[in-house]
Amino acid sequence: MSRSDGMTNVLWLQGASCGGCTMSILESGASGWFDELRQFGINLLWHPSVSEETGEEAVEVLQSVLDGEVPLDLLLLEGSVARGPNDSGRFNMLAGTGRSVYRWMLDLAPRADYVVAVGSCAAYGGVPAAGINPTDAVGLQFEGAESGGALGAGFRSRLGLPVINVAGCAPHPGWMMETILALTAKDLSATDLDGYGRPKFIANHLAHHGCSRNEFYEFKASAETMSERGCLMEHLGCKATQAVGDCNQRSWNGGGSCTKGGYACIACTSPGFEGAQNFLETAKLAGIPVGLPTDMPKAWFVALAALSKSATPRRVRLNATADHVVVPPGRPTGKRTP
Amino acid sequence: MTRITIGPFNRVEGDLEVRLDVEGGRVARAEVTAPLYRGFEQILEGRPPLDALALAPRICGICSVSQSVAAAAALRHAMAIDAAPNGLLATNIAHAAENAADHLTHFYIFFMPDFAREAYAAHPWHEATRERFAATRGSAARDALPARARLLETMGIIAGKWPHSLAFQPGGTTRAIDLGERVRLFSIAAAFRSFLERIVFADTLDNVLAISTAEELDRWRDGRGGDFAHFLRLADALSLSELGKGPGLLMSYGAYHGADGELFPRGLFGPRAMIEPLPLARITEDVSHAWMRDSSADPAHSTTVPDPDKASAYSWCKAPRLSGQPIEVGAIARQTVAGQPLINDLVGAGGTNVRTRVIARLVELARVALAMEQWTRALKLSEPFCNPSQAMPDGAYVGLVEAARGSLGHWMAVRDGKIERYQIIAPTTWNFSPRDSFDIGGPLEQALVGTDVGDAGPRAVAIQHIVRSFDPCMVCTAH
Numbered sequence: 030m031s032r033s034d035g036m037t038n039v040l041w042l043q044g045a046s047c048g049g050c051t052m053s054i055l056e057s058g059a060s061g062w063f064d065e066l067r068q069f070g071i072n073l074l075w076h077p078s079v080s081e082e083t084g085e086e087a088v089e090v091l092q093s094v095l096d097g098e099v100p101l102d103l104l105l106l107e108g109s110v111a112r113g114p115n116d117s118g119r120f121n122m123l124a125g126t127g128r129s130v131y132r133w134m135l136d137l138a139p140r141a142d143y144v145v146a147v148g149s150c151a152a153y154g155g156v157p158a159a160g161i162n163p164t165d166a167v168g169l170q171f172e173g174a175e176s177g178g179a180l181g182a183g184f185r186s187r188l189g190l191p192v193i194n195v196a197g198c199a200p201h202p203g204w205m206m207e208t209i210l211a212l213t214a215k216d217l218s219a220t221d222l223d224g225y226g227r228p229k230f231i232a233n234h235l236a237h238h239g240c241s242r243n244e245f246y247e248f249k250a251s252a253e254t255m256s257e258r259g260c261l262m263e264h265l266g267c268k269a270t271q272a273v274g275d276c277n278q279r280s281w282n283g284g285g286s287c288t289k290g291g292y293a294c295i296a297c298t299s300p301g302f303e304g305a306q307n308f309l310e311t312a313k314l315a316g317i318p319v320g321l322p323t324d325m326p327k328a329w330f331v332a333l334a335a336l337s338k339s340a341t342p343r344r345v346r347l348n349a350t351a352d353h354v355v356v357p358p359g360r361p362t363g364k365r366t367p
Numbered sequence: 368m369t370r371i372t373i374g375p376f377n378r379v380e381g382d383l384e385v386r387l388d389v390e391g392g393r394v395a396r397a398e399v400t401a402p403l404y405r406g407f408e409q410i411l412e413g414r415p416p417l418d419a420l421a422l423a424p425r426i427c428g429i430c431s432v433s434q435s436v437a438a439a440a441a442l443r444h445a446m447a448i449d450a451a452p453n454g455l456l457a458t459n460i461a462h463a464a465e466n467a468a469d470h471l472t473h474f475y476i477f478f479m480p481d482f483a484r485e486a487y488a489a490h491p492w493h494e495a496t497r498e499r500f501a502a503t504r505g506s507a508a509r510d511a512l513p514a515r516a517r518l519l520e521t522m523g524i525i526a527g528k529w530p531h532s533l534a535f536q537p538g539g540t541t542r543a544i545d546l547g548e549r550v551r552l553f554s555i556a557a558a559f560r561s562f563l564e565r566i567v568f569a570d571t572l573d574n575v576l577a578i579s580t581a582e583e584l585d586r587w588r589d590g591r592g593g594d595f596a597h598f599l600r601l602a603d604a605l606s607l608s609e610l611g612k613g614p615g616l617l618m619s620y621g622a623y624h625g626a627d628g629e630l631f632p633r634g635l636f637g638p639r640a641m642i643e644p645l646p647l648a649r650i651t652e653d654v655s656h657a658w659m660r661d662s663s664a665d666p667a668h669s670t671t672v673p674d675p676d677k678a679s680a681y682s683w684c685k686a687p688r689l690s691g692q693p694i695e696v697g698a699i700a701r702q703t704v705a706g707q708p709l710i711n712d713l714v715g716a717g718g719t720n721v722r723t724r725v726i727a728r729l730v731e732l733a734r735v736a737l738a739m740e741q742w743t744r745a746l747k748l749s750e751p752f753c754n755p756s757q758a759m760p761d762g763a764y765v766g767l768v769e770a771a772r773g774s775l776g777h778w779m780a781v782r783d784g785k786i787e788r789y790q791i792i793a794p795t796t797w798n799f800s801p802r803d804s805f806d807i808g809g810p811l812e813q814a815l816v817g818t819d820v821g822d823a824g825p826r827a828v829a830i831q832h833i834v835r836s837f838d839p840c841m842v843c844t845a846h
Binding site: 120 | 373381400411414421428476481483484501502508511513519520523525528530536545675755825831
């Protein structure tokens with residue numbers, strides 16, 4: 030359903046959010062995010078961090094969508110839906126409206142062609158749902174890994190899709206923009222989503238793919254304390270072999286990633302990642318990490334790990350526990366170049 | 368008397384509701400509400416202390432490094448270790464990049480667009496201001512957002528990514544920087560300086576920082592291009608120095624720690640308009656008007672338990688006080704306490720107000736840009752960036768830092784290897800505090816009183832300027 034003016038109307042709201050997804054997407058676009066949106070004919074109806082309209086003016090925008098006066102192509106929510114206390118949503122009121130964000134989302138979601146959960150909070154509940162989950166925080170269509178959430182398992186937006194979950198904490202700006210632009214082009218269908226509602230172009234990869242510590246992983250040459258160069262999986266909590274995302278195939282902030290930054294992947298694209306404890310320590314059973322790659326027989330993994338450990342070159346072994354390269358890649362031993 | 372409610376109050380980080388009692392066109396009383404509670408302090412209780420490094424930064428997407436650094440400082444206190452000097456320097460560089468990005472985001476994306484509003488259409492300066500600063504449409508964002516993104520590439524080198532990094536540890540940072548990366552950090556800092564000198568100031572940073580009095584600033588502004596001078600002309604045209612006067616007391620926990628102390632020192636700009644030592648033990652939190660159960664007033668001993676039906680309450684934000692007084696924090700407090708000559712001159716003459724808050728942020732940008740280059744130069748590339756963590760004995764610990772928006776404290780009690788209590792007082796908790804049990808309002812509540820809203824009621828632009836001049840971070844406020 031294209032608009033008569035050819036523009037795509039996008040409404041972005043924030044729930045129980047830290048605002049980090051917005052901070053991330055503001056890095057998008059060579060001439061800035063607003064220019065990028067314009068280039069693709071996207072009309073940002075309202076965004077809490079960037080729009081001029083405030084107070085009454087903002088409520089008028091929301092009301093016009095609710096009343097069906099303004100068609101809504103994409104509805105995006107950043108942040109969890111705080112349902113508490115007692116399903117009242119009062120832990121997260123939309124200021125000036127006397128109504129909770131929970132209520133607003135229940136009313137607005139059926140108006141939208143597509144509904145997008147921006148970040149792991151809106152997708153699955155995320156960090157606000159950790160521990161005792163003080164605010165009864167859930168995702169739009171998931172409560173952790175369980176289908177349901179604020180809108181319910183059966184919810185479909187006007188064009189028949191479930192909520193599209195751009196998981197991540199915070200997601201890469203590209204993940205958000207590519208999803209928005211694919212939807213703007215009506216180029217993303219239900220079959221392009223995985224079982225947790227994540228676009229497959231992100232979720233068909235593991236965070237491990239392309240990790241710069243790959244050689245250390247191959248030999249199970251492991252870092253033992255923070256800032257060392259070795260693989261982070263054996264001791265320092267890294268879940269990149271289990272967590273989806275093309276994290277290490279993109280550059281974050283011009284060239285980084287979590288594992289490049291020297292710390293573990295904490296699986297922030299996974300439902301329930303916030304429930305873990307000791308994020309920077311590998312949980313082990315009888316000395317073997319509990320969280321091994323999911324699609325490989327454990328015995329094979331252990332056997333291969335033992336084999337590769339015994340075959341580890343000195344260079345790799347020594348560099349793994351140093352914070353800078355102590356043994357550079359060398360010439361073949363026993364030969365001198367002329 | 369009429370009561371008006373303003374919300375959703377956007378172009379702040381998070382959401383905000385302001386209620387004003389208006390009498391004869393002027394604000395007689397203001398109530399400020401933080402409408403979001405997530406419960407981070409409850410979430411952290413019972414967890415291993417190091418989990419704070421993963422969870423606390425996620426309080427806030429705009430100042431996540433500040434939250435990380437505060438948590439790391441509290442843990443370092445608990446471990447009784449020193450951070451590796453390189454780790455402190457790398458932390459300072461990344462933290463400065465975040466704080467500078469926040470100041471830019473505030474100026475260009477949050478604050479300036481209000482001058483492009485139709486309400487000012489009759490003013491001779493409006494057309495040029497609208498072209499430059501209109502929300503999402505003005506030309507300034509095309510300059511500022513790419514400059515911000517480039518500056519945040521600092522994080523790709525030091526912190527892996529932004530927001531939400533685990534690079535900031537009690538013992539330092541998790542990634543040793545090599546020579547090529549040091550050069551890349553210089554290159555980012557140079558690009559940032561160039562942006563400031565070409566676009567923001569239209570002058571060198573050295574010249575900007577040589578301005579030491581209000582008169583010199585006026586002379587410097589005349590005939591000058593750049594967005595800072597643009598703001599200064601608007602500020603005079605609209606008498607922004609008369610708007611949003613703060614209650615007077617200012618504090619800083621001290622910012623950017625190094626081997627020789629802090630770049631911006633710790634202190635209190637006290638009732639005698641002098642810089643005094645900061646009596647940290649006199650920080651309390653009052654919950655008389657917060658939807659919270661009574662607890663200890665001392666953040667080292669208090670807990671956070673919501674009480675959503677409390678009749679006297681109107682905010683999820685507790686009311687922090689220093690020696691019983693509300694305190695204004697932020698760049699203006701930091702630069703006043705640091706003795707920055709221009710800010711001291713302006714605050715000495717007119718206290719804190721909309722104009723001076725914005726000037727302080729931009730002056731701080733210039734100072735921080737220069738400091739980033741010095742810290743990058745000071746890295747000793749062959750030495751460690753991170754000292755090992757140690758066990759944490761039972762006890763009460765604290766981490767105090769300066770975020771872009773002001774003083775941020777984490778109070779953590781450890782027992783049997785777990786977090787027993789965790790209390791956070793964020794910058795906007797101070798600035799946008801509700802009333803206390805003596806019915807004394809927070810800094811914003813006081814700053815709004817007396818504001819002329821005329822017939823515009825909830826659409827009065829003056830209210831927008833005052834609220835946003837504090838650069839509130841509402842997601843941090845109640846957390």
